[in-house]
Amino acid sequence: MRSGPLVAGILAGLVGASFGCGTPHIATATGTRRIVSLAPSVTETLFAVGAGAEVVGVSQYCDYPPQVRRLPKIGSFITPNIEAIIALRPTVVIGLLTSSDLREIHALQAMGIATLMVDDGSVAAIEASIEKIGNKVGRSQAAHNLAGQIRSQLSGIEMRLAGIQPRPVLMVVGHQPLVAVGPGTYLDELLMLAHGRNIADFSTQSWPRLSL
Structure with missing residues (x-):
């Protein structure tokens, strides 16, 4: 997460x-x-x-x-x-x-x-x-x-951001290799909720590898 x-x-x-x-240990039957x-x-x-x-x-x-x-x-x-x-x-x-x-x-x-x-x-x-x-x-x-x-x-959060124009965003989850958040993932969903426009949504992969 x-x-x-x-x-x-x-x-x-x-x-x-x-x-x-938290709460203390809970004993099970065993x-x-x-x-x-x-x-x-x-x-x-x-x-x-x-x-x-x-x-x-x-x-x-x-x-x-x-x-x-x-x-x-x-x-x-x-x-x-x-x-x-x-x-x-x-x-x-x-x-x-x-x-x-x-x-x-x-x-x-x-x-x-x-x-x-x-x-x-x-x-x-x-x-x-x-x-x-x-x-x-x-x-x-x-x-x-x-x-x-x-x-x-x-x-x-959705209510506070209502009416705000989405901004292009690239979320990177790995650096070697460079791995981005792709479409259809929960991170992509969170980007949209935060009014971000995922610039890696062109990919057919959930976690596309990118090259610079």
């Missing part, structure tokens, strides 16, 4: 604003919940809804909030390390449908490890994913409140 100043201010910042409102997160946005959501203390492992790209950097790493969200995940004895593994290797997820499921794969393809999908994650980790009300807060603040 931390893919640029605009997004940090609109969506990631809304999630981050909820840090510190003991304390142990969560492995496969993506930065999942990790941030878990902390935002108050389940941060139950996160026992994260992807190598997870670096927020700061305490996440001390947690064991289980590889990338595209190719997670199965052995590293199993060693953490998770009660649930949570990742993204759009970026995870589903073969690895199926392998975890075959071993009897609970998984939850959520969608981040649009703002509406992200809001739904927050609630799904909250339901999975026993933080339904906190997740519902967070999703509602995001919807409310995004609506407020």
